[in-house]
Amino acid sequence: MKVLISGGAGFIGQHLARALTGSGHEVVALDNLHPQVHLDPEGARAAFPGGVLVADVADEAAWSAIEGIDAVVHLAAETGTGQSMYEQDRYRRVNVEGTRLAGAFAAEHGITLVALSSRAVYGDGTPDRPSFEDDPHHPVSFYGETKSLGEAALEDAAQRVGITTIRPQNVIGPGQALHNPYTGVLAAFLAMLREGRPLTVYGDGTQTRDFIHVQDLAALIAWAVEHPAEPGAQRILNAGTGTRTTLLELAAYAIEGSPHDDVPIEHLDVHRAGDIDHxxxxLDRLTEVGAPMPEWTSREAVVDFIRWSWDKPGAASQAWDLALEELAQRGLTDGTGSAG
Structure with missing residues (x-):
C-alpha cells in the first residue's frame, strides 16, 4: 500500500512511517515543515523514508495535486493548548478545514482514512473514571474545540469510506520537538534538569495524565491502516496506557531518567486557560476490536524520553518561561504566579 501521511515529517509521523515501511508499505508525507515544530526542517525531510510534499494541509490545491494513494493518515495539526486560545484562526484553519479536506480526499478516491484527534475533546476528567469513546465532548480549550469540530467534519466522508479516528492521550518519546514550548510539560522538565534548575510543577502536582509512548501510538495507527473501518459512523478509538500518572510522579520519573539524583521540586500557583486536572x-474498545495494546508503561516511556533527549539540542527552559509570560499578558492565566 502507498500511504499518505499528513504531518508525516513530524514527531509521530516519522515513527509511523518507519512502522509502515517496516511492514512493506510505501509512504509519502504532506507537511509544511513549520519552524515551531521543526528546528531542522531539511533534516526532518531527509529523515522521512519517502517523498515529502511541502505544502499546507488546509490548502485544497495541495490535496488536488496528490495521486496514486491507497490510504491516508491525517496527523497534521496545531497542538498548543494555551496558544490555541489566542491564535484561533490558525487553529481552526488547520484542525478543522485541514481535517475536512483530508476526509474529502479519502472519499473522492474511495480510500480508507485514519485521523488523529485528541483526548482534549473530552475536556476535564475525574480522578476515578477514565474517558470512554462514547462520552460526550466537553472541550475546555479552543484546541479541544477544533479537534471536536474536526471529528464532525469527517462525518460526511465516513458515510462513503471507512474512517478510524484515534484520540491519543499525552504522547511522548524520542523525536519530540524539544524547542517548542507547546510540546508539553515533560520537555519543560528536561530543560530544567539539563540547566540544573528545580523542577517547576503547576499547582499541587496531584493532577493526572495518561502518557503513551509514541511507538505504541504508531503501532495502533499502523494497525488501523491495515484493518480499515467499514463505511458508516467513524470508528473511534482511544490511545493511552489506561493508567494515571500524577505530575509529581512524572517529575520523579524524569529525574530517574536523568543523571541527577536529588532535584528539588517547586510548586507554582498558576493555572493556564485550557488546562485540565485529570x-x-x-482501553476497553481496543480489546474489543483486537487492536494492539500498549507495551510501554508511562514510567518506561518517560525514562526513555529523558535519556534519548539528554544530549539533543533545542530544550531551553526560557522558552517555557516566555510562553507562560505571554499567556499571562493576554489574561489567560490565574493564580498568584508565586513559587512555593
Whole structure:
C-alpha cells in the first residue's frame, strides 16, 4: 500500500512511517515543515523514508495535486493548548478545514482514512473514571474545540469510506520537538534538569495524565491502516496506557531518567486557560476490536524520553518561561504566579 501521511515529517509521523515501511508499505508525507515544530526542517525531510510534499494541509490545491494513494493518515495539526486560545484562526484553519479536506480526499478516491484527534475533546476528567469513546465532548480549550469540530467534519466522508479516528492521550518519546514550548510539560522538565534548575510543577502536582509512548501510538495507527473501518459512523478509538500518572510522579520519573539524583521540586500557583486536572483513557474498545495494546508503561516511556533527549539540542527552559509570560499578558492565566 502507498500511504499518505499528513504531518508525516513530524514527531509521530516519522515513527509511523518507519512502522509502515517496516511492514512493506510505501509512504509519502504532506507537511509544511513549520519552524515551531521543526528546528531542522531539511533534516526532518531527509529523515522521512519517502517523498515529502511541502505544502499546507488546509490548502485544497495541495490535496488536488496528490495521486496514486491507497490510504491516508491525517496527523497534521496545531497542538498548543494555551496558544490555541489566542491564535484561533490558525487553529481552526488547520484542525478543522485541514481535517475536512483530508476526509474529502479519502472519499473522492474511495480510500480508507485514519485521523488523529485528541483526548482534549473530552475536556476535564475525574480522578476515578477514565474517558470512554462514547462520552460526550466537553472541550475546555479552543484546541479541544477544533479537534471536536474536526471529528464532525469527517462525518460526511465516513458515510462513503471507512474512517478510524484515534484520540491519543499525552504522547511522548524520542523525536519530540524539544524547542517548542507547546510540546508539553515533560520537555519543560528536561530543560530544567539539563540547566540544573528545580523542577517547576503547576499547582499541587496531584493532577493526572495518561502518557503513551509514541511507538505504541504508531503501532495502533499502523494497525488501523491495515484493518480499515467499514463505511458508516467513524470508528473511534482511544490511545493511552489506561493508567494515571500524577505530575509529581512524572517529575520523579524524569529525574530517574536523568543523571541527577536529588532535584528539588517547586510548586507554582498558576493555572493556564485550557488546562485540565485529570485525563485517562479507557482501553476497553481496543480489546474489543483486537487492536494492539500498549507495551510501554508511562514510567518506561518517560525514562526513555529523558535519556534519548539528554544530549539533543533545542530544550531551553526560557522558552517555557516566555510562553507562560505571554499567556499571562493576554489574561489567560490565574493564580498568584508565586513559587512555593
Amino acid at each position: 485525563a485517562c483513557a479507557s
